[in-house]
Amino acid sequence: MRKYEEVIEYLYAQLPVFMKQGASAYKKDLNRTLELCEALGNPQDKIKTIHVGGTNGKGSSSHLIAAVLQESGYKVGLYTSPHLVDFTERIRVGGQPVEKQWVVDFVQANLALIERVKPSFFELTVAMCLDYFQQKNVDIAVIEVGLGGKFDSTNIIHPEVSLITNIGMDHSDILGNTLVEIASEKAGIIKKDAVVVVSEKQEEVKQVFIDTAREQGAKLYFGSDFYQASFKENLREGDPNIYIKSRYEREKTGNYHFELLGSYQTRNIPGVLKTLDCLYEKGFNITPQSVKEGLARVSEITGLQGRWQKIDDFPQVICDTGHNVDGIKQIVSQLNKTPYRKLRMVIGMMGDKDVDAILALLPPLADYYFCTPDNARAISAADLQAKAARLKLRGSWYPTVVEAIQAARKDSTYSDLVFVGGSNFVVADALRDYSGQ
Numbered sequence: 304m305r306k307y308e309e310v311i312e313y314l315y316a317q318l319p320v321f322m323k324q325g326a327s328a329y330k331k332d333l334n335r336t337l338e339l340c341e342a343l344g345n346p347q348d349k350i351k352t353i354h355v356g357g358t359n360g361k362g363s364s365s366h367l368i369a370a371v372l373q374e375s376g377y378k379v380g381l382y383t384s385p386h387l388v389d390f391t392e393r394i395r396v397g398g399q400p401v402e403k404q405w406v407v408d409f410v411q412a413n414l415a416l417i418e419r420v421k422p423s424f425f426e427l428t429v430a431m432c433l434d435y436f437q438q439k440n441v442d443i444a445v446i447e448v449g450l451g452g453k454f455d456s457t458n459i460i461h462p463e464v465s466l467i468t469n470i471g472m473d474h475s476d477i478l479g480n481t482l483v484e485i486a487s488e489k490a491g492i493i494k495k496d497a498v499v500v501v502s503e504k505q506e507e508v509k510q511v512f513i514d515t516a517r518e519q520g521a522k523l524y525f526g527s528d529f530y531q532a533s534f535k536e537n538l539r540e541g542d543p544n545i546y547i548k549s550r551y552e553r554e555k556t557g558n559y560h561f562e563l564l565g566s567y568q569t570r571n572i573p574g575v576l577k578t579l580d581c582l583y584e585k586g587f588n589i590t591p592q593s594v595k596e597g598l599a600r601v602s603e604i605t606g607l608q609g610r611w612q613k614i615d616d617f618p619q620v621i622c623d624t625g626h627n628v629d630g631i632k633q634i635v636s637q638l639n640k641t642p643y644r645k646l647r648m649v650i651g652m653m654g655d656k657d658v659d660a661i662l663a664l665l666p667p668l669a670d671y672y673f674c675t676p677d678n679a680r681a682i683s684a685a686d687l688q689a690k691a692a693r694l695k696l697r698g699s700w701y702p703t704v705v706e707a708i709q710a711a712r713k714d715s716t717y718s719d720l721v722f723v724g725g726s727n728f729v730v731a732d733a734l735r736d737y738s739g740q
Contacts, residue, residue: 346437356448357468371597380436380444453491471629502574526573565611567633643720671698674707676728704732
């Protein structure tokens with residue numbers, strides 16, 4: 304395997320991959336990840352890290368923290384998943400994706416180890432990112448949890464701070480059927496004598512984090528106890544678009560420019576800012592100006608995609624990766640605040656999601672373009688249309704995401720809004736098409 308494409312094909316073909324196989328690829332222990340890292344010299348013990356878990360918002364929060372740290376002058380590693388367009392998006396240093404040749408060299412050098420340990424795709428990529436960050440001598444790495452927390456492969460690190468974003472219903476077949484059960488899995492990233500920030504004090508689950516932190520002797524903060532954020536309305540072009548209130552430090556209260564436009568981001572900001580406060584208390588030189596720049600230019604700095612991202616004009620085409628009940632609720636709330644003549648929804652989903660519950664949340668007056676993303680776990684567009692029809696959502700189905708978007712654009716006037724979403728993989732197919740990859 305000398306070519307990058309051959310290596311990626313090998314990884315997908317030979318290793319269990321959750322995004323293609325679902326729960327059967329998820330392994331509830333850390334043994335293989337630890338064995339891989341031990342063979343690599345335990346890179347997880349040689350770098351400083353921040354661990355970010357939760358149901359929704361962990362990807363955005365990870366990028367926001369990385370952006371502020373980069374603006375503070377630090378060499379920052381960033382590991383997130385899944386990727387949208389190319390595998391290298393998962394592993395970044397200073398906002399730049401890992402070199403394709405490095406991925407080739409890593410797999411070639413460790414092929415015997417991979418064949419012996421037989422890790423999952425995710426277990427291998429976690430070991431790969433940690434090795435890369437250690438080789439690049441990063442000052443700190445932001446590591447996003449893949450799924451759950453307690454048994455997630457990333458949970459071998461010993462972070463400076465752990466951040467847990469909001470808790471919602473997702474992956475119930477693996478993590479549990481109640482918010483408390485899911486929160487208990489997410490709380491598994493809280494380490495002994497560590498510092499942990501929980502973005503929101505959700506009444507249903509706050510006690511889970513309080514109890515776990517007490518058991519571990521960890522210092523616990525709820526971000527929403529310290530910060531509030533809200534988007535401003537009726538702005539002139541160029542005006543600061545968000546207001547942040549600090550409950551204890553008056554100088555941090557004020558108007559900010561914020562690049563991510565989804566209103567749901569106001570739920571992420573308190574946890575991000577409190578995490579940065581905790582890092583400052585640990586000796587990191589994080590200035591108010593670096594916070595402002597990180598919030599204002601997070602996508603530019605880190606390469607973040609797929610969060611209420613505009614990918615076309617006239618008609619406006621917006622994509623968002625929200626894909627569970629809570630994520631869709633936030634998207635619908637944002638749609639209700641967005642002006643348009645006619646709303647057209649390009650929607651596809653994974654079959655292992657709560658499809659009926661998600662469909663029940665979608666706007667009934669929109670025109671729908673149901674599609675099948677390029678993933679074995681996807682529900683077929685025809686089946687999705689049939690389920691939607693029972694809820695009086697009207698529309699047609701298309702065999703691919705690209706064909707659905709093309710149809711929606713063809714039917715639109717300049718003042719219509721085309722929304723693309725329902726799954727990471729729908730957004731991925733859209734972005735690949737728009738980027739020409």
